[in-house]
Amino acid sequence: MKNKYDVIVVGAGPAGSITAKTAALGGLDVLLIEKRQEIGDPVRCAEGVSKEGLKKHIQPDPRWIAAEVKGSKILAPDGTEIKMSEEASSGKAGYTLERKVFDRALAQQAAMAGAEVMVKTRATGLLRNNGKITGINAMYMGETQEIKADIVIGADGVESKVGRWGGIDTSLKPQDIETGAQFLVSNIDPGEYSRFYMGEKYAPGGYLWVFPKGKNTANVGLGLLGSKSGNVRAITLLENFIKNYMPEAKILEMVVGGVPVSGPIKQTIADGLMLVGDAARQSDPLTGGGIINAMDAGKMAGEVCIRAKEKGDYSVKTLKEYEDKWRATIGKELSKSLAVKNMLLKLTDEQLNQLAHSLKGIDTSKMPLPLVLPILFKKNPKILWELRTLFV
Amino acid sequence: MTVNVNRYKCGYCGACVGVCPVGALELVETWIEVDNTCTSCGVCAKICPVGALVVVK
Known part of the structure; x- marks a missing residue:
């Protein structure tokens, strides 16, 4: 370890590792620190990602792709199904990642680009x-030590300090x-599509997901809006769903976590400081997806x-x-998603059922969500009146 | 004023740290630390996905 770096990146998730890699490739002295002993673990993610977004940053590798x-x-509350984002030529469909392997691969790329990496190393404050x-x-x-740098990058996630x-x-x-x-479950048929269940009974102010994760396995989880949590807990809703709808499921892993859905915050830089990824609240308020945004920001x-x-x-300056x-x-994009x-x-x-019914007879299967939303608006101007500025 | 964290329940996800309005919480590897700036406001307890936090007034 050196006494002084050009850049110290705090947190070795996708945002931090891409920042570190980019800066190191530019010839800068970079230190990437991760407070955990293992990069990528424990996972706090549903692991779904679009192919297109991913390929901008890294060549897909079967070692960290769990399923395509x-x-x-x-799925609307009454079960009406809307198909979307099937892979046309555009490569809009996605992967379910194995984050434990993926995050390590990204950190390795940063390391190979010249960044130093330290694990089990936690930032406890800023030097001034x-x-x-x-x-x-x-x-x-x-042991606490001082490490100097011209720029500190906060890539320290939802719990950013x-x-x-x-x-x-x-x-x-x-x-x-x-x-x-979320549970990683086995002994189920994961299907070939990522499924999103809408409705009060599944996840008030959020949604429940089933993301295929390979043969007989899937990530089954849900996000509940924080303001609706308290009397009811995410874990309880999920346990009930499994009991009622997937009684055959066998649980192999438990994942918990918080996803920022605030939309853009006022400030993400200060003198000698930049925030990236979940630390900068750059996850999508509608889908909760954060990996691609984090990498782009990095x-x-x-x-x-x-x-x-x-x-x-x-x-x-x-x-x-x-x-x-x-x-x-x-x-x-975050602002648009926040409005929706x-x-x-x-x-x-x-x-919500009415919105789903209004798409009957329209083939949305090749469209990504941003193309489906304007159609929904046209068909349901009364229900979606507040969104008119987004789509006209 | 503080919160008690049930370490046998906590999934050390850090969601509570993200919502704390005064920055009293910290996620250290696999546990949550609470410092003396905690105001017992209870936001962390409300949003915890597993209900591992209990406010002490």
Whole structure:
């Protein structure tokens, strides 16, 4: 370990590893730290990802692809099925990943690009000199040490502390988080599609998913909006679903986690500091998907690190390029998804059924969600009136 | 003022840390630490997916 790096990345998930890899490929001295002993474990993810988004960053590898899906099926509360995103030529369909292997592969790429990696190493605070961020305090095997850097990247996930230490309020309100539980189950027929179950009985303010994970296995989980949690818990809803709808299922793994669904937060940079991925609340408020956004943001942040080093300026003046770039791309999509999510929250199960029925006779099977939404709006202007600005 | 974390229930996912308005919580590998800035507001207990947190007033 060196005394000083150009960049320290806190957290070796997809956002952190891509940031570290990008900056290291640009010739920067990069340290990537992970507080856990094992990168990628424990998993806190449903592991679904679009092929297209993934391929921008890494060549698909059978070692970390658990299953390939044909497309998605959305199930309305009354069971009406809407098929979507089947793979046409565009490669819109997706994979279910094996995150434990995937995350390690990404960290390995960062390492091979020249980044140093430290596991079981937790950031415990920021170093400052005259108010300027100059590195981190890090604990490894019970010993705290100072590690200096020009830029600190907070890629520390839903439980991010780096942003807060840097004066950025990343705290999520109950309505800004999906609280989730998932079982990896076996002895079931996973089907060929990723399935999304809508409705109050499955997951109030969220949805329940069944993602195929290979022969006889699937990730079965649900996310419940935080504001609706308390009297009822994600884990209880999931246990009930398994009991009532999948009694044959055998549970091989339990996963719990929180997914930010706040939409874009006000600030993700400070002097010498950038937040990426879940730490920057860049997961999609509608789908909860965060892997591709995290990787996209990581790439942008890594590139801005290179620019900052060239200029020798690590202040917000230079880092603003990252903030502007992610807002113009990821941020725009997040805002759209947030509007749709907020709309869906107001709908009753009966209205959701009506929306599903309105698509009868229309072949949506090759369309991704962003193409289906405008059709839904046209067919149901009264129910979806609030969304008119998005689709006209 | 604090919260008690039932370590036998906790799935150490860190969701509670993300919602804490004062930054009183931290996820250290496989357990949650609570510092003395906790106001017992109960947001963490509300959103915990497994109900592992109990507010102490």
